[in-house]
Amino acid sequence: MNDLIQHKLELLPDSPGCYIHKDKNGKIIYVGKAKNLRNRVRSYFRGSHDTKTEMLVSEICDFEYIVTGSNTEALLLEINLIQENMPKYNIRLKDDKSYPYIKITNEVYPRLLITRQVNRKDGIYFGPYPDSGAATEIKRLLDRIFPFKKCTNPANKVCFYYHLGQCNAHTVCQTNQTYWDRLKEDVKSFLNGKDNKIVNQIQDKMLKASEDMEFERAAEYRDLIEAVGKLRTKQRIMNQDMIDRDIFGYYVDKGWMCIQVFFVRQGKLIQRDVNMFPYYNEPEEDFLTYVGQFYRESKHFLPKEIFIPNDIDAELIKAVVGVKVLKPQRGEKKQLVNLATKNARVSLQQKFDLLEKDIKKTKGAIENLGELLNIPSPRRIEAFDNSNIQGTSPVAAMVVFVDGKPSKKDYRKFKIKTVVGPDDYASMREVIYRRYSRVMKDGLTPPDLIVIDGGQGQVNVAREVIQNRLGLDIPIAGLQKNDKHQTHELLFGEPLEVIDLPRNSEEFFLLQRVQDEVHRFAITFHRQVRSKNSLISKLDSIAGLGPKRKQLLLKQFKNLTNIQKANIEDIINCGIPRKVAEAIKEKLGDGNSSEAETEKI
Known part of the structure; x- marks a missing residue:
């Protein structure tokens, strides 16, 4: 610890705020926040630390601090400073993707599309979905059930999908706006988990097809019902209120933190996100920083509600993200937070197990x-x-x-x-x-x-x-x-x-x-050398073909096989005179010999 840091530590206030650690070049390497700047910043230079914190401290040559009026202001300032400076020891979130939605267009004959751009004026949107694969799977199922427009044919010309009963965007179908509005409501109900009506309709069609001895069509309806069932099992129902939620859980061990986020969309648990990183502050403090970055920096979809563990300050998170933040105490909502926490613990333990195994294979082995x-x-x-x-x-x-x-x-x-x-x-x-x-x-x-x-x-x-x-x-x-x-x-x-x-x-x-x-x-090096030597030796007896021209051939064609397969004009184009090119072709043949197949670099 140098004299400059020692003097600054004596002047630190006991107020909330942000501190900024810098290296010998004046570059910001870590940004943190504290309820009490004096206690928090001094803790870096006193007592013992784990290895990663020692690495951070060893690079600190100066620090600055900014006093704020509250812990909430400190959290918001910390997030902004991290976004602006990207310090190497801070959490960095790489995921800035936008999520896919399923869209029903506002056209005369509506279509089902997958899009990442949302404009509420030109259609109805469902989602977001965790990835394009999930959205594609659901759209494929919707396409089989709901006869939205699937072709580019004019309205008076029916398409292939019309004969399958999957496209009613034709004048012969005599559809109107009321029909399409009802179809949109059916899709909305289906995606909101109220799919019994659709399943019953498909079952009726299956029975009728069977009675009419249209067994292939009946089998198609049967497969469709099975597909709906699989979709149900893949999406665990959390609550019947259909509210979009993100559920957070975290676990810390050996200086590392793992945070799991469960995405609940339209009442269904559809995906999770996991992030692991070393933490340098108190776990609760770094958790707050992570959540702030998660929504502000990585541009994740902001749900209606956020569930967090009991030991986290809900008011701070609410001040940052601006949505309802809850700490469930009982029931299935509490179980889901516990599940996120359990998964965080399992993921972190798995990381340590893999690291230990890697150490045994390498450092342990030597x-x-x-x-x-x-x-x-x-x-x-x-x-x-x-x-x-x-x-x-x-x-x-x-x-x-x-x-x-x-x-x-x-x-x-x-x-x-x-x-x-x-x-x-x-x-x-x-x-x-x-x-x-x-x-x-x-x-x-x-x-x-x-x-x-x-x-x-x-x-x-x-x-x-x-x-x-x-x-x-x-x-x-x-x-x-x-x-x-x-x-x-x-x-x-x-x-x-x-x-x-x-x-x-x-x-x-x-x-x-x-x-x-x-x-x-x-062996690889020997094959390369042998092939080059073989190529040059084959060309040694050709008049007019000196070292420079051999190198031209080698650079252009790489091996004998390519030279043999090339025509005379190809050889001439790489800088070889016509007479010499003709001699090369006469010497090497047409490339069909078994010898040519083995002379490769």
Whole structure:
């Protein structure tokens, strides 16, 4: 804590207001509110904190505060400051989407549409729905039940849907405004949960069709009744008053907060929203901040009522959002708040469980591996593998794992320069020397463990280079595969011996991932080099085709197959003279040979 902060802390008032933490560049990194600025701001610089709060405090180089007349004013100001400055340690809500509605248009022949733009003057709107999938599912069902206009045909020409009984937007139907108004009311009743009338009508149609021996149509009506039933079960009825509500519940643990919101629309629980984030203030205070941002910043639909837990200040939320805010005490409404809270607890516990599992797979695995090999935990592992076919196009590859996870920006490829023929040991000797002489020369970070994809011979070669030629002290292990090319044995120590590595341990799975990754990387690189070499060698005997023109072909066509399939004009267009293009086509043929299929990059 610097002198500036120390002096400012002495001058803090005990009034409500907002405080603004800044970093060394004067950038706002956190905005908070407090009922008592003196107590709240001082708490950051006194006592112990969890890790995330310590990170925040470590970056604070200055702070400001704004005194407000009430806690409500402080909450509103905090929300505005967060929206304007987007501090990195504050809650950030990314969801600024608008929700879909189902619309019945005010046309002579009304249509059912899905829209995200609401203009009450040009139709009747139902919703909002949680996502386009939910809206589409309901509209599809409405289209089968209610014969609104579904075609672009003129009124005097019937459409396909007319014959299915799903479109009455034709003069032959002799409909009038009263008919369409009644149909709109039926849709409204149906979506408000009063669907018994519609179901009874469909059942009557099904029975009549069955009596008339129109069994296919009767089956359609049967399926329609089942679809309505499924829609009922998907949407839990909360209350018969059909009021739109949002139900909030929250849970805190280990410095994290999870907030669940249940969306109740037209009396039905249709969707939920979940958000998890670290909190730095009192849980109740950060909950208030979240709710304010939820409606003001993320532009969520504002319902008629909001239900919140008992320990939250309802008047503060009402002042921010401007709708009725309730704290249910009993009955199904209270059960729904409890359900939201329970789901928040489950979601947060799941996050911790997944985090613990990930730690076991990564950091836990390297700690266990270090204990097994009697070395410090190998936070940085560099693994090597060679690849060639009978000595042709020899290459090697290195992959890097940091804290048990691949660090692909540190991967390296090596073309073998000094070895002729299939000499795996000499190739490994060259690559290890090139890599770690470069590490010493450029002051790069050395690994905590080198893993060689190979047996005793390769490990001994690597050890000879590391210890004798370069004078480095880096542990080296070997991974041998079995006949099925699977990770089989771990070799380590002086002299080398097989380490007892449990097959179901996280450290075994880590080494397996390392070996598979370095093998994949090496093989991929070898195929690229071999294909390029093959392409160039095929073109070597063609008169007039020098290195520059070969590169033009390689850049344009990528592989032999594409060159063979190209016509002469295509080859000419990439800068090759006609006579040379004709020689290329004569040499390579038409691209139908089996050889061409295998020569790919």
